[in-house]
Amino acid sequence: MAAGSGKSNGEDSGTDTSVPQVEVRTLADLARVAGVSAGTVSRALAGKSLVNTETRERIQALARQYGFRPNQMASKLRSRRTGVIGVVIPLGHEKRQSISDPFFLTLLGQLADQLTESGYDLMLSRAIPDGTTDWLERITGSGMVDGVLVIGQSDQSEIIDRVAAHYRPLVVWGNHREGQVHCVVGTDNEHGGRLSAEHLIASGARRLAFLGDTTGIEIAMRRRGAAAAAQDAGLPLTHIPVALANAEMGPQIKAALAMPDLDYDGIVCASDLIAMSALRVLYETGRAVPDDTQIVGFDDLPLAAQTMPPLTTIRQEIGDGARVMVEKLKSRIEGEDTSSLAMAPTLIVRRTTLR
Amino acid sequence: MAAGSGKSNGEDSGTDTSVPQVEVRTLADLARVAGVSAGTVSRALAGKSLVNTETRERIQALARQYGFRPNQMASKLRSRRTGVIGVVIPLGHEKRQSISDPFFLTLLGQLADQLTESGYDLMLSRAIPDGTTDWLERITGSGMVDGVLVIGQSDQSEIIDRVAAHYRPLVVWGNHREGQVHCVVGTDNEHGGRLSAEHLIASGARRLAFLGDTTGIEIAMRRRGAAAAAQDAGLPLTHIPVALANAEMGPQIKAALAMPDLDYDGIVCASDLIAMSALRVLYETGRAVPDDTQIVGFDDLPLAAQTMPPLTTIRQEIGDGARVMVEKLKSRIEGEDTSSLAMAPTLIVRRTTLR
DNA sequence: CCGCTTCGTACAATCGATTGAATTTCGTTG
DNA sequence: CAACGAAATTCAATCGATTGTACGAAGCGG
Numbered sequence: 001m002a003a004g005s006g007k008s009n010g011e012d013s014g015t016d017t018s019v020p021q022v023e024v025r026t027l028a029d030l031a032r033v034a035g036v037s038a039g040t041v042s043r044a045l046a047g048k049s050l051v052n053t054e055t056r057e058r059i060q061a062l063a064r065q066y067g068f069r070p071n072q073m074a075s076k077l078r079s080r081r082t083g084v085i086g087v088v089i090p091l092g093h094e095k096r097q098s099i100s101d102p103f104f105l106t107l108l109g110q111l112a113d114q115l116t117e118s119g120y121d122l123m124l125s126r127a128i129p130d131g132t133t134d135w136l137e138r139i140t141g142s143g144m145v146d147g148v149l150v151i152g153q154s155d156q157s158e159i160i161d162r163v164a165a166h167y168r169p170l171v172v173w174g175n176h177r178e179g180q181v182h183c184v185v186g187t188d189n190e191h192g193g194r195l196s197a198e199h200l201i202a203s204g205a206r207r208l209a210f211l212g213d214t215t216g217i218e219i220a221m222r223r224r225g226a227a228a229a230a231q232d233a234g235l236p237l238t239h240i241p242v243a244l245a246n247a248e249m250g251p252q253i254k255a256a257l258a259m260p261d262l263d264y265d266g267i268v269c270a271s272d273l274i275a276m277s278a279l280r281v282l283y284e285t286g287r288a289v290p291d292d293t294q295i296v297g298f299d300d301l302p303l304a305a306q307t308m309p310p311l312t313t314i315r316q317e318i319g320d321g322a323r324v325m326v327e328k329l330k331s332r333i334e335g336e337d338t339s340s341l342a343m344a345p346t347l348i349v350r351r352t353t354l355r
Numbered sequence: 356m357a358a359g360s361g362k363s364n365g366e367d368s369g370t371d372t373s374v375p376q377v378e379v380r381t382l383a384d385l386a387r388v389a390g391v392s393a394g395t396v397s398r399a400l401a402g403k404s405l406v407n408t409e410t411r412e413r414i415q416a417l418a419r420q421y422g423f424r425p426n427q428m429a430s431k432l433r434s435r436r437t438g439v440i441g442v443v444i445p446l447g448h449e450k451r452q453s454i455s456d457p458f459f460l461t462l463l464g465q466l467a468d469q470l471t472e473s474g475y476d477l478m479l480s481r482a483i484p485d486g487t488t489d490w491l492e493r494i495t496g497s498g499m500v501d502g503v504l505v506i507g508q509s510d511q512s513e514i515i516d517r518v519a520a521h522y523r524p525l526v527v528w529g530n531h532r533e534g535q536v537h538c539v540v541g542t543d544n545e546h547g548g549r550l551s552a553e554h555l556i557a558s559g560a561r562r563l564a565f566l567g568d569t570t571g572i573e574i575a576m577r578r579r580g581a582a583a584a585a586q587d588a589g590l591p592l593t594h595i596p597v598a599l600a601n602a603e604m605g606p607q608i609k610a611a612l613a614m615p616d617l618d619y620d621g622i623v624c625a626s627d628l629i630a631m632s633a634l635r636v637l638y639e640t641g642r643a644v645p646d647d648t649q650i651v652g653f654d655d656l657p658l659a660a661q662t663m664p665p666l667t668t669i670r671q672e673i674g675d676g677a678r679v680m681v682e683k684l685k686s687r688i689e690g691e692d693t694s695s696l697a698m699a700p701t702l703i704v705r706r707t708t709l710r
Numbered sequence: 711c712c713g714c715t716t717c718g719t720a721c722a723a724t725c726g727a728t729t730g731a732a733t734t735t736c737g738t739t740g
Numbered sequence: 741c742a743a744c745g746a747a748a749t750t751c752a753a754t755c756g757a758t759t760g761t762a763c764g765a766a767g768c769g770g
Binding site: 391392394395398405410429431433434 | 717
């Protein structure tokens, strides 16, 4: 600031990078400096062809020199396009907690990449599980975003559906369900659960357990798949609900697996995180993996290959998922309609199972 | 649309939840419906006292009924306050890749919580390491955010400093450095490194190695601390640079630790992730932890307690860090000045060291 | 019953960029 | 040389909410 105060440092005057005396904050300011009108400056910076090439370059140079950036709010207001995508993580049935599931965080990272690639900014919101039903509307209706991605349906499926009925640019990561309105991208969880149980059975397990809370539909479907496979083989599958990704998970698993009347030799885990915790508990209680008890995880997080022994698991293609979500969202923003997609999961055999 | 066309569905008229015939998108629309002026509606929705209580409640009820939400862009433009905080993760020297470091992701989650708590939205950007130097200006100067948080300085310290010189509401997670302009919150990495090495030495290690790339200042400081401790004890410390958090990390560690002429019995790891990978490599190569080789991690991720054996590590208080960052940022937005803060890390002794 | 304050509301300017329409400039051509 | 058309630029309306000011209606004491 200080109005320039006539600094006469030789370098500057020589190299033509004269320090700006006037502050240029608005298009109008820059227009004044350039000796043209605001409209022309706007078009010049947008690179439109209606303005003379020479003028355009001059104006762009000036903008750079003065470090001018057009005010996004004004721009977005006028052009009715924000260039922002809202990404929401509904914490749903989980108690007040922070976003901690590494799978979701990884997906978030991938989405950030994809959106950046497509020229969008990403606005992150957690949805607070306070029983309010307008957490999604607050975002879709804010006029702040061109579209919304929801990471995980949890148990909020009806709410999402209700919003989707009148808000088109919405894509959800999760599990497709019969008669569902909103566009869902996700893994075929039921199939994944089936793969998991089938592999355990093929590897010799006879008494199966499913580890994980099934309030969220995704997990419920994994269990259903596992249960179906067990039934097909005429084997039992015990359900042990434990928290998915918070501090209680560890102790819960410990307590659950130590139950004396519980008998199992194969565990289908709702996530890799749970599997890792289970692995550790089993080790502590002296049960050998995979010899005494076999385990299959779900997700194939990068960490899954690092456990000891490395985790046999069901792989979800996070990168592909993020790519598809963003693609579909872009289509929907364009007004097209898109169908849901359930991607096939794959079994990754490592060392927590016998085959 | 369609001008209402006199739909006379009986249910609606009965239950008083009359479906709106006219679309209410703007303040002016709602004002028309309520029979008042737009200004009054604005004040009513903002809960200002200047408007009659009865009128206010009537208008709020109408707004709810018509599902009206004021356009944020217009609001933000006018009030010159966006209610949005930009959060940037500079990928810095790391090659083109996605945000994957679990420590940063966890910090991000905590920041999301804190910001939501304070009524801010969070706009996420990755900074692309394309050698451009204006990645930060693009965000600070966009008029889209009231302030910016940077997660990790990496090797972009000078750029951040340059921006901080004229952009006040900026707080960075990282390592404070002499003569640095910008406000940094972080762990005392040097002290952490020292704690780590000292503990190894006290536990009997005599040939130390430091595992991790030191391009980023944070890691460099951890190494410096470790090196100082080693020197104090008259012991050597070999530096083995490996990637911090990408696909190459695993193989690199494997290759590094297998080097025949490399001799070590204590490893200071730059992060828990590296430590976990190292743990696995050592196991595969038949070296017992902690008996043959001791390891100390850094971060104390939730996973650190789950490894086998559980990881001795240096704890960073992520939650506190996030809280402090947001607090300081709010102060800076208010125009106050804030000083940097280096939080003391603590040693968490588990089972990868002998004591 | 009048002038005064208090309260509630309406009016209009404003935030800053965008964009369709109007206008100016300039080179061509009949 | 006038008339025309294309190119470049200016003008002015617009996006939708906010807010200072002005205005009108009650309420009050004297």
